[in-house]
Amino acid sequence: MPTESPTGKAVRSKRADAQRNQQTVLTAAAEVFVASGVDAPIRQIAARAGVGMATIYRHFPTRADLVTAVYHHQIEACAEAGPNLLDSSDSPFDALRQWIDLFVDFLVTKHGLADALQSDSDRFAALHTYFIDRLLPVSAQLLDAAVEAGEIRPGIQPYELMRGIGNLCVGRDDDPRYDPRRLIGLLLQGLRQPQSP
Amino acid sequence: MPTESPTGKAVRSKRADAQRNQQTVLTAAAEVFVASGVDAPIRQIAARAGVGMATIYRHFPTRADLVTAVYHHQIEACAEAGPNLLDSSDSPFDALRQWIDLFVDFLVTKHGLADALQSDSDRFAALHTYFIDRLLPVSAQLLDAAVEAGEIRPGIQPYELMRGIGNLCVGRDDDPRYDPRRLIGLLLQGLRQPQSP
DNA sequence: TGACAAAGCGGAGCGTTGTTCCGGATATTA
DNA sequence: TAATATCCGGAACAACGCTCCGCTTTGTCA
Numbered sequence A, B: 001m002p003t004e005s006p007t008g009k010a011v012r013s014k015r016a017d018a019q020r021n022q023q024t025v026l027t028a029a030a031e032v033f034v035a036s037g038v039d040a041p042i043r044q045i046a047a048r049a050g051v052g053m054a055t056i057y058r059h060f061p062t063r064a065d066l067v068t069a070v071y072h073h074q075i076e077a078c079a080e081a082g083p084n085l086l087d088s089s090d091s092p093f094d095a096l097r098q099w100i101d102l103f104v105d106f107l108v109t110k111h112g113l114a115d116a117l118q119s120d121s122d123r124f125a126a127l128h129t130y131f132i133d134r135l136l137p138v139s140a141q142l143l144d145a146a147v148e149a150g151e152i153r154p155g156i157q158p159y160e161l162m163r164g165i166g167n168l169c170v171g172r173d174d175d176p177r178y179d180p181r182r183l184i185g186l187l188l189q190g191l192r193q194p195q196s197p
Numbered sequence C: 001t002g003a004c005a006a007a008g009c010g011g012a013g014c015g016t017t018g019t020t021c022c023g024g025a026t027a028t029t030a
Numbered sequence D: 001t002a003a004t005a006t007c008c009g010g011a012a013c014a015a016c017g018c019t020c021c022g023c024t025t026t027g028t029c030a
Helices: A016-036 A043-050 A053-059 A063-088 A090-108 A113-118 A127-150 A158-167 A180-191 B017-037 B044-048 B053-059 B063-088 B091-108 B111-118 B126-148 B158-168 B178-191
Strands: none
Touching: A016 A043, A016 B126, A043 A053, A043 A090, A043 B063, A053 A090, A053 B126, A063 A090, A063 A113, A090 A113, A090 A127, A090 A180, A090 B017, A113 A127, A113 A158, A127 A158, A127 B158, A158 A180, A158 B158, A158 B178, A180 B178, B017 B044, B017 B063, B044 B053, B044 B126, B063 B091, B063 B111, B063 B126, B091 B111, B091 B126, B091 B158, B091 B178, B111 B158, B158 B178
16 A cells, blocks of 8 residues: 655555564663663664564664654653743743753663763764754754843853753763752853843 | 882882883873774774783773873873962962863863763773872862852862763864863853852 | 565674683793 | 793683574565
8 A cells, every 4th residue: 555755756654564563672672771771782672672683773773763763752842842931931041941951851861861962982973963953943942032031141052052961961870979950050050141240 | 129018018020021011002002092082992002002902901900990091190280280270370269260171171182081981881980980089189179269268159069060070071072063161161150159149 | 365576574694892811932030 | 041920912702783694474466
């Protein structure tokens, strides 16, 4: 039953077993990521899913594709929360702060995700790109609104903020001496306009 | 020619060829680190040094030991600069800022060093420990002095500051969109006392 | 229903890296 | 010089990423 793709070219939908396998892999990957982080061996995910490694590579050519697929919904939710917060908060700065809280929560609860995002190697380049494409406009909108309202000084670039926050979330997440939120709070403090200019 | 160790036990100094090899390895490692980062394969370092891999493992059981040895002098220099800056600056906050500048310079010029420091895996645990042992007291002294002078608000923990700065230096160092120094400047700004409390 | 081609699958296999092991070479000392 | 404690090199093993290829399953069409 060929159908029509958005590009207009005739396209055949995937075989039923392929779709089933893709879902099985996603579920298994999510479980393994929780247990062993996003750097877990592909073999381990394949074993948990009960499929061969090639199956995973076929559906998700790079590790970044797999990670992206697993967290797709949460990334979308985070992206959509931005405008909503801007509407529901009485101050753009407050909306920015709450949104950053969401973003940080997301990062620190996925072991090694922040590390992957900023990884020096480019194994995760596609993941980095996806985050930027999806979330940078949101943060830009929040920043613009806060600047517009005169709550923060202008000049900070959205990319720089995003990456700085991501960076601050890197590393072991079970160290009681380090709470990225405190430093991010300090960063935001530094961003505020002097109370009396 | 047995000599006396600090513990009082008789100790034989290393064989001459072992000392030579250790130095050769250090030199080669320094060169390879510059070219390929601190994650470079041991084989590569061994080849460059013209020794076997076991020789490297014998002298430097973990990668952290090797990295530590290579950068030992620079870490010491950074540690010693702290008190000196405190003496020569007219404001403790200024000394703190200059010292952080030194620290950041050191981190960003060694490819992947910041990444290694905050690595989620514990391959570099000893390196992290060494940095903390050596530099945390220095940063604590600078912070205390600045708090004492009423230039920054109290409450920030030295460990948190060190790690935050290290984290902000993580990742690709050739991205013109991201300059860790700007964000660190913002952090310091957030640390300042409100001008008019 | 019953072929048959296309699509999909599994795991063996190759290359890379970390780490260890051991027979042989070498420096030191008597 | 000869003995021996020390050190060395690279082979060997394990873990992992990724690919290749013979076999299986699925969808289709007579």
